[in-house]
Amino acid sequence: MQYHAVLKKMKTELNDEVQYYLDVENDFLNLNQLLDKEIEFSFEGYQCLCCGKEKKIFRQGFCYECFYKSAAVGDWIMKPELSTAHLGIEDRDLEFEQGVQLKPHIVYLALSSNVKVGVTRKTQIPTRWIDQGATKAIEIVEVPNRYLAGITEVALKDHVADKTSWQKMLKNEVSDADLIEEREKLKSFIPEEAQDYFLANNGKITEMNYPVLKYPTKIKTLNLEKAHVYSGKLKGIKGQYLLFEDNTVFNVRNSEGYKVIITIK
Template identity: 55%
Template sequence: MHLTGQLTKMITEYNSPIQYYLNFNDEIIIINQLLDKKIKIRFDHYKCLGCGLDKVIFAMGYCKECYFTSPYAGDWILRPELSKAHLGKEDRDLSVESQAQLQPHIVYLAISGGVKVGVTRKSQLPYRWIDQGAEYAIKLAETENRYEAGVIESILKKHVSDKTNYRKMLRESVPYIDLSIVKNELKTFIPDQLENYILEDNEIFNFQYPVISYPHKVNSVNLKKVFEFEGILKGVKGQYLLLDNNMVFNVRNHEGFVVDLIL
């Protein structure tokens, strides 16, 4: 089978194991069914998620011009403490920013190659955890908007990482750590004026990924450097495809790339 389409973030379904789907030009491909089968991906051209033009993708699926102008690629996305919609101040488009920022957000702890702290819209759970390849996660706080969550995260990332160590996450199944204990330790750093956002709920979520075997070492594929690659699909974790030749491919990092998928 030979299909051509634009890469976008894989759709996920919270199940055991996680179910993955690729929306490939309105044709849904069930990625789990491709396990232990040979796949080939070949770069064809770019298609910016913003302007739709064949321009080199700069970041987040956007060409350089769109990345620095689109309201869907503002600095507040990666740094929620920079959110300003709660003040009625515009970054790039207040209507877009208000819709995204002025809703309940969750500050969480997750284990994905190590313990990390993160922020996401409440409506994005548990999918945000899955996209990061988390094996365990716990809610730490729930805020009324993105800014408040960002402030809490900024405080806690002085004590725990806010980054995912993707190499550790892809090399092996990580050992269990009781996140409720970590949560109790970290919440002592949250100042009094924010402590009312702390959640008493200590449910720990666990995620099982469709992985037959992990790579012995991690060789990340970049389609700007290697225009095609192939191998037997051995697993899917986070937004990565894991192949038998130690190659790993981050689908989300290649949003906006139009590729040939040969099955």
């Protein structure tokens, strides 16, 4: 069975086991059903996810020109504290920025390799946690805009990590931690502007179980742009990674905008 696709990050659904779907040829391929099957990826070229042109991908699925013009990849995406839509100040496209920044945002703790603090729009929970390969997560504050979430994250990351060790996450080397206890430790460090948004009554921990038959013991990353063709037996899916029997891992999200042929053997 063969599919043509322009790679985009896998869509997910939180059930007893996280379900993964890949956008292919106006359809969705359920990847959970492909565990223990041989899959071949063949690199065919590029297609910018913004302008749709067959131009070399620069970052995040965008060509060079779109990456530096599109409002969807402004600096405030990676650094929420730089958000200015709440002040009516435009970065690249104020209407777009207001549509994203002026929505409820969550600052959270997630456990993927270690405990980390992060920010996401409320509508992106639990998608954001799954994309990071978190096994557990808990909300800290819910604020009305991205700026408040950003300054809260900046304050808290002086006391807890804001990065995940992706290698440990993929090997399932996850530290043990009480997220409720960790959240309480951080409460006093929340900026004054966001203190009233602390979710005092939220003790709910969300757990994620991933479809993995075997975790890699060593990590070999697949760069389709260099390899052009790769074939391997799928043994698991975690975060935005496909895990193969030979310890090869493929970061689908890092390959957005790549045109590929996927062959299920």
